[in-house]
Amino acid sequence: xxxxxxxxxxxGSPGQSVTISCTGTSSDIGGYNSVxxxxxxxxxxxxxxxxxxxxxxxxxxxRFSGSKSGNTxxxxxxxxxxxxxxxxxxxxxxxxxxxxLFGGGTKLTVL
Amino acid sequence: xxxxxxxxGGVVQPGRSLRLSCAASGFTLSTYAVHWxxxxxxxxxxxxxxxxxxxxxxxxxxxxxxxxxxxRDNSKNTLYLQMNSVxxxxxxxxxxxxxxxxxxxxxxxxxxxxxxxVTVSS
Numbered sequence: 001x002x003x004x005x006x007x008x009x010x011x012g013s014p015g016q017s018v019t020i021s022c023t024g025t026s027s028d029i030g031g032y033n034s035v036x037x038x039x040x041x042x043x044x045x046x047x048x049x050x051x052x053x054x055x056x057x058x059x060x061x062x063r064f065s066g067s068k069s070g071n072t073x074x075x076x077x078x079x080x081x082x083x084x085x086x087x088x089x090x091x092x093x094x095x096x097x098x099x100x101l102f103g104g105g106t107k108l109t110v111l
Numbered sequence: 112x113x114x115x116x117x118x119x120g121g122v123v124q125p126g127r128s129l130r131l132s133c134a135a136s137g138f139t140l141s142t143y144a145v146h147w148x149x150x151x152x153x154x155x156x157x158x159x160x161x162x163x164x165x166x167x168x169x170x171x172x173x174x175x176x177x178x179x180x181x182x183r184d185n186s187k188n189t190l191y192l193q194m195n196s197v198x199x200x201x202x203x204x205x206x207x208x209x210x211x212x213x214x215x216x217x218x219x220x221x222x223x224x225x226x227x228x229v230t231v232s233s
Contacts, residue, residue, distance in 0.1 A: 048219065048221045091219070099158065
């Protein structure tokens with residue numbers, strides 16, 4: 001099965017909001033409430049930012065929020081800060097045979 | 112604190128084998144499923160495999176099915192990935208990552224190690 005579809009890049013100025021989309025199918029995003037988002041800075045391991053579509057792990061700022069509509073999930077980052085500049089990956093559980101799918105990643109640039 | 116430390120990466124010739132390890136600390140490994148995820152140089156994340164908390168279930172991506180084997184030794188707090196018949200396209204950073212919820216292999220990945228680099232080249 002193909003990876004989930006994300007825009008290759010997004011950008012925003014400090015203080016603004018940006019939204020990153022992640023499009024799948026009814027077999028993955030649309031079929032389960034198990035979408036997660038990861039932040040990855042260069043040379044570092046991914047960090048969980050959102051899980052179960054909308055939940056934030058402790059320690060993740062509430063500027064980060066997640067949502068889902070049909071087969072598309074979204075990550076919104078409000079009040080952009082310089083340290084938010086990173087790659088962001090969505091991930092969805094996809095049931096038996098496929099199990100887990102990642103998106104291709106989105107590079108966020110803070111202008 | 113929760114820590115996962117991978118080891119065993121290196122340069123391996125096509126067709127040969129390699130075993131990766133992931134040492135866990137700061138939590139009770141025996142109650143969590145654990146995944147392997149890889150990232151080719153300059154590319155995105157690709158899920159590789161998961162093993163249930165007790166080792167009774169293993170699931171693999173199609174790209175590694177039949178060549179890679181995930182296993183665990185809870186007495187040693189260690190996860191393994193046996194890589195056989197490696198190919199150039201297996202070149203990647205390999206991360207181990209813990210499942211978020213106890214006893215639930217289908218829960219999201221929360222803590223990740225720093226990765227170990229595998230290069231397949233003759």
